[in-house]
Amino acid sequence: MYKGTNASAGIGIGKVTIVEEQELVIKREMVTDSAVEIQRFKGALEASMKQTEALAADLATRVGEKEAEILNGHMMLLADPILTGEIEGMIQNDSVNSEFAIETVCTNYADMFASMEDELMQQRAADMRDIKTRMQKVLLGIQSVDIASLPEGSVIVAKDLTPSMTAGINPSNVTGIVTELGGRTSHSAILARALEIPAVVALTGILSQVKDGDRIVLDGSEGMVIVNPEDEVLAQYQGKREAFLKEKKELEKYMGRPSVTKDGVCVELVANIGKPEDVDKVLQYDGEGVGLFRTEFLFMDRNAMPTEEEQFEAYKKVAVALDGKPVIIRTLDIGGDKEIPYMGLEKDENPFLGYRAVRFCLDRKDDVYRPQLRALLRASAFGNIKIMIPLVTCIDEYRAVKALVEEIKAELDEKGIKYNPGIQLGIMVETAAASLIADIFAREADFFSIGTNDLTQYTMSVDRGNDKISYLYSTFNPAVLRSIKRIIACAREAGIMVGMCGEAASDPMMIPLLLAFGLNEFSMSPSAILRARKMITEYSTQELQAVADKAMSFATAQEVECYMKEFVNS
Numbered sequence: 001m002y003k004g005t006n007a008s009a010g011i012g013i014g015k016v017t018i019v020e021e022q023e024l025v026i027k028r029e030m031v032t033d034s035a036v037e038i039q040r041f042k043g044a045l046e047a048s049m050k051q052t053e054a055l056a057a058d059l060a061t062r063v064g065e066k067e068a069e070i071l072n073g074h075m076m077l078l079a080d081p082i083l084t085g086e087i088e089g090m091i092q093n094d095s096v097n098s099e100f101a102i103e104t105v106c107t108n109y110a111d112m113f114a115s116m117e118d119e120l121m122q123q124r125a126a127d128m129r130d131i132k133t134r135m136q137k138v139l140l141g142i143q144s145v146d147i148a149s150l151p152e153g154s155v156i157v158a159k160d161l162t163p164s165m166t167a168g169i170n171p172s173n174v175t176g177i178v179t180e181l182g183g184r185t186s187h188s189a190i191l192a193r194a195l196e197i198p199a200v201v202a203l204t205g206i207l208s209q210v211k212d213g214d215r216i217v218l219d220g221s222e223g224m225v226i227v228n229p230e231d232e233v234l235a236q237y238q239g240k241r242e243a244f245l246k247e248k249k250e251l252e253k254y255m256g257r258p259s260v261t262k263d264g265v266c267v268e269l270v271a272n273i274g275k276p277e278d279v280d281k282v283l284q285y286d287g288e289g290v291g292l293f294r295t296e297f298l299f300m301d302r303n304a305m306p307t308e309e310e311q312f313e314a315y316k317k318v319a320v321a322l323d324g325k326p327v328i329i330r331t332l333d334i335g336g337d338k339e340i341p342y343m344g345l346e347k348d349e350n351p352f353l354g355y356r357a358v359r360f361c362l363d364r365k366d367d368v369y370r371p372q373l374r375a376l377l378r379a380s381a382f383g384n385i386k387i388m389i390p391l392v393t394c395i396d397e398y399r400a401v402k403a404l405v406e407e408i409k410a411e412l413d414e415k416g417i418k419y420n421p422g423i424q425l426g427i428m429v430e431t432a433a434a435s436l437i438a439d440i441f442a443r444e445a446d447f448f449s450i451g452t453n454d455l456t457q458y459t460m461s462v463d464r465g466n467d468k469i470s471y472l473y474s475t476f477n478p479a480v481l482r483s484i485k486r487i488i489a490c491a492r493e494a495g496i497m498v499g500m501c502g503e504a505a506s507d508p509m510m511i512p513l514l515l516a517f518g519l520n521e522f523s524m525s526p527s528a529i530l531r532a533r534k535m536i537t538e539y540s541t542q543e544l545q546a547v548a549d550k551a552m553s554f555a556t557a558q559e560v561e562c563y564m565k566e567f568v569n570s
């Protein structure tokens with residue numbers, strides 16, 4: 001039995017499929033017969049073209065012609081006689097191995113494209129790197145796993161999954177995910193919860209304990225993994241699985257009920273989403289709106305930025321589907337662990353403290369921020385959209401975004417384009433700085449949403465994805481709890497709405513504390529909403545005051561958590 005971090009609830013039972021996207025190590029090697037090596041290269045080129053062709057055909061039927069176009073572009077690059085001629089020339093003249101010649105020639109081209117300002121050229125650089133890896137993988141005999149078409153009953157075991165890989169998973173085939181890296185709040189874990197696939201992460205060394213086809217059981221609520229279990233253990237987990245699904249069924253009776261405490265305090269239970277399609281899940285679980293739409297997912301998994309028009313359609317779709325219920329849309333929050341290759345962001349020394357989120361957007365007003373804000377304003381004519389700014393640290397940033405929004409409103413007025421003139425502009429409170437001056441922000445911002453995933457990271461100075469120091473990453477730490485309590489108090493004093501969209505908002509041990517502090521809105525993965533509603537209806541905020549006072553008197557996160565566990569289970 002192995003213990004990792006619980007990342008997405010539920011029991012997964014199935015067969016291991018190892019997903020390995022290994023980093024290629026390309027060495028320069030001398031070859032004695034260049035003619036034979038050129039034949040080897042030609043063989044790899046042909047195989048790569050066949051692979052690409054098959055991928056394009058599959059993508060065209062499964063997703064659409066437009067998406068398949070990207071791969072048709074790769075075919076053209078592979079068929080380019082100048083490129084292949086240069087590679088063959090290098091093998092011939094320098095007597096080097098194909099892998100090295102491909103590395104050198106393709107990287108030269110990719111770097112040249114990447115140095116040009118033009119967006120299309122940036123795209124071509126990414127494409128060039130892609131075909132380079134594909135050819136090298138063929139030569140090295142490394143199989144790429146097609147994550148979207150794994151066999152039914154697969155449990156993915158991987159070093160790590162990128163958010164775009166996780167998004168490509170087909171939940172009807174994948175019954176579980178186990179990774180060596182990542183944490184509860186890494187974006188692949190958040191996506192696993194959205195897809196309702198049980199997941200265990202941060203399980204160091206698991207790859208050396210399994211092989212393809214092994215029987216595997218995972219408990220995503222407890223963070224447990226068992227490889228090749230005995231029959232009776234398997235039966236026990238099958239029972240657990242049924243119980244989990246039964247509880248899920250029971251929670252359905254909370255559908256359509258108000259989210260109100262025993263003493264009549266009404267809160268909003270809303271959902272976190274990443275794509276317009278996620279709205280179906282919000283409605284399925286009776287979400288009262290959207291508390292966080294992470295728009296960066298619209299920018300991922302593609303070769304160029306979505307246009308203003310595409311963004312407008314995406315935001316409008318969510319606003320219309322929610323039919324007047326609040327929809328908080330967060331402007332682009334990239335950087336940190338969320339990379340978008342075509343944006344041309346250089347790797348920061350310190351990505352979480354670097355050039356990202358609102359800092360990046362305010363620096364790229366014309367090509368990034370204006371189109372997004374314009375799309376949001378235009379979509380606001382079709383529903384109850386609110387705009388939220390991520391990673392704010394000082395009031396100047398808020399004012400700069402506000403001024404930009406006002407400018408765009410004036411442009412829209414001039415053109416007679418409709419939008420909601422009263423649209424709210426709020427902030428994520430997720431940095432230590434924003435928390436410390438929450439009273440100042442509360443005078444100008446229309447609402448707050450506490451991002452505990454980052455607030456914990458920045459308050460505790462602990463990288464949210466680093467499992468070596470994950471023992472420090474706890475929202476129950478008195479430092480983080482004091483910060484949360486004060487942020488809520490500042491918002492309440494100023495009379496603005498205060499919500500929470502970090503993972504803590506759905507933590508059963510945290511919910512009673514947040515109710516006592518006076519949180520107005522809880523935003524979480526859609527599948528967590530009904531359990532949260534059940535809890536909320538069982539408490540009285542009056543009675544919770546003493547519990548919160550006691551919890552705040554402890555010195556360590558462990559003591560708070562233990563106390564809350566005892567209280568919740570009593």
Ligand code: PEP
Nearest residue numbers: 430451452453454501502
């Ligand atoms: C947060 O930081 O709590 C949050 C909700 O945003 P993200 O997880 O996307 O950084």
Ligand code: MG
Nearest residue numbers: 430451453454
């Ligand atoms: Mg954040």
